[in-house]
Every structure is written in C-alpha cells, then in structure tokens.
Amino acid sequence: MKFLRDIFLLAVSAAILSFACPHLLTAQNVDAAALLNPSKDSWPSYHGDYSGKRHSPLTQITPKNVGNLSLAWAFQTDQNASIKASPLLVDGILYFTVPDNLWAVDARSGHQIWHYTYQPNKGDHIGQRGVAIYKDWVFFMGPDAHMVSLNAKDGTVRWNIAVADVNKGYWTTMAPLIVGNHVIVGVGGDMDNLPGFIKAIDPETGALQWEWDATPPAGTPNTTTGGMTWIPGTYDPDLNLIYWGTGNPTPVLNGKPRPGDNLYTCSIVALNPDTGKLAWAFQVSPHDTHDWDAVEIPVLVDGTFDGKPRKMLIQASRNGYFFVLDRTNGKNLLTTTFGPVNWTTGVDKEGRPIPNPEKEPAPDGRLIAPDEGGMTNYRSPSFDPKTGLFIVDAHPSYSIYFAKPADGDYGWAGADYGLWGKGVLEAIDYQTGKIRWSHELGPGGAGAGVLTTDSGVTFTGDAHGNVLALDTKDGKTLWHAGSGAAMQSSPITYELDGRQYVLTGNGGVLFAWTLPEGMVSGGKSASAK
Amino acid sequence: MKRSVTITFLVVVTGFFLSLNHQAPIYAASSGAAAANQAAAPSTSDKPAGAHSAEPSGAQLYQNDCAICHGEKMEGILPAFPPLAGIGRQLSPQQITDLIHHGKGRMPAFTKLRDDEVAALLHYLTASQTVVASATTPSTSPALAAHASALTEMGRSLFQQNCAFCHGREADGGETGPDLTRSKLVAADVGGDKIGEVVRNGRPEKKMPRFNFSEQEVAGLSDFIHAQAIRAQSMKGHRRGVDVSDLQTGNAAAGKQYFNGTGNCASCHSASGDLAGIASRYEGLDLERHMLYPEHAKSKVTVTPPSGQTVDGTLAYLDEFTVALRDGNGTYRSWKVSKVKYSVDSPVEAHVELFSKYTDADIHNLMAYLQTLR
Numbered sequence A: 001m002k003f004l005r006d007i008f009l010l011a012v013s014a015a016i017l018s019f020a021c022p023h024l025l026t027a028q029n030v031d032a033a034a035l036l037n038p039s040k041d042s043w044p045s046y047h048g049d050y051s052g053k054r055h056s057p058l059t060q061i062t063p064k065n066v067g068n069l070s071l072a073w074a075f076q077t078d079q080n081a082s083i084k085a086s087p088l089l090v091d092g093i094l095y096f097t098v099p100d101n102l103w104a105v106d107a108r109s110g111h112q113i114w115h116y117t118y119q120p121n122k123g124d125h126i127g128q129r130g131v132a133i134y135k136d137w138v139f140f141m142g143p144d145a146h147m148v149s150l151n152a153k154d155g156t157v158r159w160n161i162a163v164a165d166v167n168k169g170y171w172t173t174m175a176p177l178i179v180g181n182h183v184i185v186g187v188g189g190d191m192d193n194l195p196g197f198i199k200a201i202d203p204e205t206g207a208l209q210w211e212w213d214a215t216p217p218a219g220t221p222n223t224t225t226g227g228m229t230w231i232p233g234t235y236d237p238d239l240n241l242i243y244w245g246t247g248n249p250t251p252v253l254n255g256k257p258r259p260g261d262n263l264y265t266c267s268i269v270a271l272n273p274d275t276g277k278l279a280w281a282f283q284v285s286p287h288d289t290h291d292w293d294a295v296e297i298p299v300l301v302d303g304t305f306d307g308k309p310r311k312m313l314i315q316a317s318r319n320g321y322f323f324v325l326d327r328t329n330g331k332n333l334l335t336t337t338f339g340p341v342n343w344t345t346g347v348d349k350e351g352r353p354i355p356n357p358e359k360e361p362a363p364d365g366r367l368i369a370p371d372e373g374g375m376t377n378y379r380s381p382s383f384d385p386k387t388g389l390f391i392v393d394a395h396p397s398y399s400i401y402f403a404k405p406a407d408g409d410y411g412w413a414g415a416d417y418g419l420w421g422k423g424v425l426e427a428i429d430y431q432t433g434k435i436r437w438s439h440e441l442g443p444g445g446a447g448a449g450v451l452t453t454d455s456g457v458t459f460t461g462d463a464h465g466n467v468l469a470l471d472t473k474d475g476k477t478l479w480h481a482g483s484g485a486a487m488q489s490s491p492i493t494y495e496l497d498g499r500q501y502v503l504t505g506n507g508g509v510l511f512a513w514t515l516p517e518g519m520v521s522g523g524k525s526a527s528a529k
Numbered sequence B: 001m002k003r004s005v006t007i008t009f010l011v012v013v014t015g016f017f018l019s020l021n022h023q024a025p026i027y028a029a030s031s032g033a034a035a036a037n038q039a040a041a042p043s044t045s046d047k048p049a050g051a052h053s054a055e056p057s058g059a060q061l062y063q064n065d066c067a068i069c070h071g072e073k074m075e076g077i078l079p080a081f082p083p084l085a086g087i088g089r090q091l092s093p094q095q096i097t098d099l100i101h102h103g104k105g106r107m108p109a110f111t112k113l114r115d116d117e118v119a120a121l122l123h124y125l126t127a128s129q130t131v132v133a134s135a136t137t138p139s140t141s142p143a144l145a146a147h148a149s150a151l152t153e154m155g156r157s158l159f160q161q162n163c164a165f166c167h168g169r170e171a172d173g174g175e176t177g178p179d180l181t182r183s184k185l186v187a188a189d190v191g192g193d194k195i196g197e198v199v200r201n202g203r204p205e206k207k208m209p210r211f212n213f214s215e216q217e218v219a220g221l222s223d224f225i226h227a228q229a230i231r232a233q234s235m236k237g238h239r240r241g242v243d244v245s246d247l248q249t250g251n252a253a254a255g256k257q258y259f260n261g262t263g264n265c266a267s268c269h270s271a272s273g274d275l276a277g278i279a280s281r282y283e284g285l286d287l288e289r290h291m292l293y294p295e296h297a298k299s300k301v302t303v304t305p306p307s308g309q310t311v312d313g314t315l316a317y318l319d320e321f322t323v324a325l326r327d328g329n330g331t332y333r334s335w336k337v338s339k340v341k342y343s344v345d346s347p348v349e350a351h352v353e354l355f356s357k358y359t360d361a362d363i364h365n366l367m368a369y370l371q372t373l374r
Helices: A002-020 A032-036 B002-020 B058-070 B093-102 B115-127 B129-133 B142-162 B184-188 B193-201 B215-233 B252-260 B284-292 B349-355 B360-370
Strands: A070-076 A088-090 A093-098 A101-106 A112-117 A132-134 A137-141 A146-151 A157-162 A177-179 A182-186 A197-201 A208-213 A234-236 A241-245 A267-271 A278-283 A299-305 A308-316 A321-326 A331-337 A344-347 A353-355 A366-368 A382-384 A389-394 A397-402 A415-429 A435-443 A451-453 A457-461 A466-471 A477-482 A492-496 A499-506 A509-514 B028-031 B300-304 B311-318 B322-326 B332-336 B341-345
Touching: A088 A132, A132 A177, A137 A182, A234 A299, A308 A389, A366 B360, A382 A451, A389 A435, A389 A457, A397 B284, A415 B284, A415 B349, A451 A492, A457 A499, B058 B115, B093 B115, B142 B215, B184 B193, B184 B215, B193 B215, B252 B360, B284 B360, B300 B322, B311 B332
Parallel strands: none
Antiparallel strands: A070 A509, A088 A093, A093 A101, A101 A112, A112 B028, A132 A137, A137 A146, A146 A157, A177 A182, A182 A197, A197 A208, A234 A241, A241 A267, A267 A278, A299 A308, A308 A321, A321 A331, A344 A353, A366 A397, A382 A389, A389 A415, A397 A415, A415 A435, A451 A457, A457 A466, A466 A477, A492 A499, A499 A509, B300 B311, B300 B341, B311 B322, B322 B332
C-alpha cells in the first residue's frame, strides 16, 4: 500500500514539475516549432530565425540605456583563430566554434561545459562559422569536409561522415541549416576546378537525402566549375523553399575556358528542401572573373514594394550590387549599387549586371571596384522592419586584377592586389536602394556582422576592434567598447533570467554584454520570457 | 574526473587508430577544464615500458607513452599535437618534467613514471635536439634527411591549414595574400628569422593575423616556404605573378601629359623633386602599387585641447573616439576625440579621389612615364 502511495506521489510530483518547469522536459530538444518560432531565451540557428534578418524582438536594451552596457563575462578560446561563428543558444547553453574546436558554454556565466576537439586534418582552416542543432544533436563541420553529429549534452560523437572529398580540394566551414528532417550543408573549395553543391543529410543516420549541383562535373566541355555554397541559406516555410547563395566560377580569374554566364555560379537559388529540386535561380554576377561569391545572406522580408504587398528576398552582394527579388518566382524588383562599382556596362532587363569584358583580369592589369573581398562579405547584414532599413557592413574599395596565358586555367589562374578600402556601415532603404545614413568604420574595412533590435539599437564593430551600438534611425554612436580585435562574426542577442545579453566574437574572445543588474531588476523593462 | 580522462584518452587513441586505417574518424570530447586532469593515462602507465628492467630506455618510453600523439619521429600531429623535435631548445628540463608529471591541455599527466624513467625520457628528448638543429645542414645520413623532410612536411601541413587561404596552397599568392615565393622578405630570411617575426606579430594594417607558433613550427613553415620559392624559380612562366615586362603597355608621353594635366599629379608631385629616381627605387608591380596608393604615406594632424595650446604631429591613431599623434620629439600623445578639436591633413587622399577617374590606359601610361624617372 505504501508502495502504491509512493508511486502515486511520485507521479503527482512529476506532473507538477512538468507544468512548473516545462523546459526541463524539452531540454536540448530543438524541434521544427522551436526553429520556426524561436523563443526570446534562444538563438537556435545561425541567423536566429529562418528569415536571415538578424533582427531581435528584444527591447530591454534601448537607445536611452545602451550607454550603460557593460561586460557580463568573456570566454577565452585560447586559439590563434578568430571566432567567425554565430553562436547558438539552446536551453541556456551556447555552442560556438573555431576550426577544429567546438565549445558548449553556460550562457549565464560564460564557463565551459564541454569542449570538443576535431582530429588533425589537412582541410583548409580558413574559418568555422558555427553549428546547427536538431533535437539533442549538434552538427559540426570539420575543415576536411566532414559532418560530425555530437550529443549536445556532453559533446560525444554519434557519427562522422564525409560530405565531400578533402583530397580533391574541398573544405567546409559553415553552420548547416536544419529544415524539417534535413541537415542542409554546402562546401568550399575554389583553389581547384571543382563543382559546388548542396547536400541534405539525414539527422539521425548521416545518410544522403539529396544533392543539388551548382555546376556540371569537372571536365564537361565549355562549362564552368565552382559555385561553392559555403554560407547557410534562409527558408520560407509557407513557400517551402530554401534560398541559398552560390560562389564564383573556376578557374577564378580566367574566364576564357568557361564562356557564357556560367550557371549556377554567383547566383541566388531557390530549392525545395525535401527534394533539392531547383524552383528558380537569379544570377547576380554572370560570368564572374573577380571571385565575387554571391553567398551573402539572402534576407527574407515581407512588406510593401511599389505599394503592393510582396514576399521579397534582399541581398547586398559582394559584387557591389543591391538586389530586391520577388522570392515566389525570382523576378527582380530592384538592382542598384551600394558603393563604387566599375566592372559593368549596365543592368540587363532581368535586373542582372552586365559584365564589361574590358574589366576582365588582363596581363597589364585592370583597376577594379570593389576589391576581391567585395563591397561586403559573408558576415550578416540586418533588416530592421520598423524603419525598413537594410543595414550592411560595406567596403568601398579598389584593386588591380591580372591574368595572362602563363597563369593557366586551373584554380586561381591570375593574381589580384587590393589597393585601398574602407569600412562604412550603410543603412539602405530597401524600396529605393538609397542609402539613408552611413557610418564610417575605419580604414581597410570592418567586416563585422550586424544585429538590430526592436528597440531601435544596431550592434556591429569597426575596423579598430571597437564594438559599437548605434541608433538604428540615424546611425549615431550610442555606446562602444574597445575589444582589442576586429569582430569577424555576427552578433546575437537573447534574454535569460529577465536580462538581455548581446554576444560579440572579437578575435578569439566571445564577449557577453548586458545592462548592470540594478538597472533592470524589477524595472518595467524586465520582461518575462 | 578520472573516468572522464580515461574515456578521453581512449577516444583519442581509438580515433587515432581509426584515422590511420582511413575509417570514419572519431575524436575527443573533453569534459570540464582539461588543465584539471590529474589521473594517469591507464592504457600506457599501467604497463610502463621498462618497468621491470634496471635501466629504462628513453626511446622505448617515448614510443610507448608519447609517440601516439607526438609522432614516432617527434614530428607532432599539427595543429593538435606539437612536435617535440628540438623541445630542449624551447623548454628547460624542469619544465619538460613538470609537463610530463602534470600534463597540459589535452596532454594527460603521467604520474606513475618513476624518476629514472623521466630522466631517461628527458635524455632521449633533449639528445635528439642536436639532430634537428643540424638537420638543415647537408647530410647523407638517412636519419637526418628524414628529420629534415619531417620538418618541411610539418611546415607544409601548418601552411595548408593556416596560410594557404590567403597565400595560396603553393605559397604563390591567393585570396588577398601576396606571393611568398617572390617575396623580398622571404629571400632575405635565414632559418625563419624574418618570417618568424611576421608570423608572430602579424601585419594588422594588412589584416594578416598573428600566429602563436613555436620556434619549431616557424622553422617548419620557413623551410616549406623556402622550398616553394626554390620550386617556383624552376617553373618560370608557369605560375601566376606580375612581371616587370607585363607592365610595359603604356605610352610615356601620354603618361607625362596625364601627370601634368588631367591627373593633376603635378599639384603635389614633381618629376625632378620627390619623384626623381623613383623608378630606381621601385619597379614593376611594386612601383605601380606605390603610384596608385602609397599606403605608408603619413598624415599630419593638429590637435587643439581645451587649453587652446595646439599640438602638431604625425597622425598615429584615429577612430571615432581617440586621436593620437607623434610629436616632433617622437613622443606619442592621445586624446579623447570628444574633448578636443582636431584636423587631419592627409594628402594621400588625393589618390583615392583619382580611383573613380582613371581609365586603365591612364594607369598604364602613367606607369610608362614613371618608369622614365630613373
């Protein structure tokens, strides 16, 4: 009898507990709903949500109080490599990376929970942009083009599969994108003439579900290779399409062996996430000869354009052009430049820039704007819905490009040299492409990602290693902190225990910024989660 | 804690053997702070080699306890496991002993090794330093040749992982990074003395990060880079790069006209003044880059603090918040931007204004003209 009573009591307490602390039961269980509608105390995927806006609904940190922002904690990776990852936050635990390294860190204190070290390998260690989480599993890409599935609780490895052959010259750096029952991943590798592709992997078994090839197999006559796919795309659940940018064609600087537009390199593609079938493609750089990958975030925005409600896709591209597309069909709504560009003869009727053959790399050099790093690069821009501003780290720049027959037709096949550049944060009105405000970030360029919040604060970094908080409406500086190293990642934000944190990776250190405890406890700004 | 270390080590060992067999590799996840490791690694120290012999063999101990991570020839497995070749030049015997006893990072502590075993291991580790130190001198000994090529191979591996993205896989230039096989600094480098300085300090103004490599790693890197430079010289015409002869397509007369006319260069420069002999000081691409944007040109700044006493000097730093200069005595001084007035005189900015005005022919013509100023 006592036994039965104990069982009964146990069951009751379990039921009470489960109502009182629902998160205990869902710990580290990232499902489709969590990814579609992330809670304020989470940042469960690379962009935070599927839209790629990198905009947070949080409002505790405001233009008025951000001047008081202070350090909550800092995490030292003790690695040479800079943090290029966008951290994930799930159930109070942060997951972030540098090449060969993955950490799980307590988001409240910044102390390490576990640290996973990948095997020595010969893949390119240029960067690691973070991980994906699905259910209890973390998905991490090794530099050697392998995907590793680990237990989120303790970092133990479940499986490790090759998504491409490192011996051919592929590598991987990206955070995979989880859509439904698919772990979607792309590859890097333009030092060789290799086709780029996107693969969907089964999250449980590591088995290949589908593959979409950006370019034909190497050796196909009169075609291109390339079209690497190294930054996670975005997803529209209503249209059931993923949007992904593809990289430059190869050989990189020599366009002669690959006549024509070189589809689907330097393109934005829309794919069915369940089958990998191409719905549409828009090429932002036909026949590229300047290494301008179009992998910059395809940001999904719902709003009006020319007075009509539209489902749009916006990209500020490495080639210096700003594009607004109708994402239901890939039709162009706006093409304009967002800095000095000198490599085109105009824009065609489909909204694609027309490359000027005179500006292809040549034996005696061609002056090109922007430089090879581009008018912007892979770090995320942000879209602020209230102001309609698309805020991007821009890089006005000039360079000289060379190519001659002796440089051959394999891999780089030429040489280019940056001459000058600077960093400018630009706030672009998406309906016109006009720059509403700009904020100088310093010589050379900043390269930091951008985060905006509903309270009207924009976070980014400058060329000198300052972390900046700006007023979204006019770009004026509200707060800064010298971090000692440039921000090579994109900031994130979340709210834990009633406090809003902003995370920035500067050099090899992850910084957590928050308002002093006294300023927010019990105040009206402290909102429930 | 002991259990987790045990598991860690077993996983390391398993992963290593799996990768040797080209299986899908598994690697280590360590729990908690690795520095707190105190337990010995059981798979080795439970059965230490030579435990029953009167004179422990350093080589045998090394093969049993160390080679799994640091390599059979002490070449290491980078970036995870450092090479130990030449460790005696980097660490004192006491430091090495401490490392063996206490471990560090992922390295387990070997608490069960007896003092005579540690001594034997130390002798083995430091005796081999002379081998590596002389490895760069020509030798017919296969053992020495193996060490030399191990060093270059270690350098190659390190280069592929850390440098190749910018400098190209063959060190002949790539995304943003210059061709090292033609670098004057590399040509002047002896045994990593100049390369090491750049690697350790980085070149922040050119966005090159600094790398915290050991002396041994720098030696490997410079060996690899020198080998690539030699290789590149034997492949003339087959690799990319810009030769002086590539930059001879312009017309000097048209360049002179541009210099004195449309380009307005003559408003700051003079062929008989600051540019006299410029083509003797720079040539080829170097000259062209200096012509288009002399990135080391200094700017002047005048700062007026609230006291009203202005300070002039060479601009040393400027961001939104801080302005700094070096005054005539070479003294560095800085101010909060919000507290002072300042004005910067940056003549080099005129070069930026020209970028949007040049045609490629203007540039080639200017180059032709400047090359006449010897």
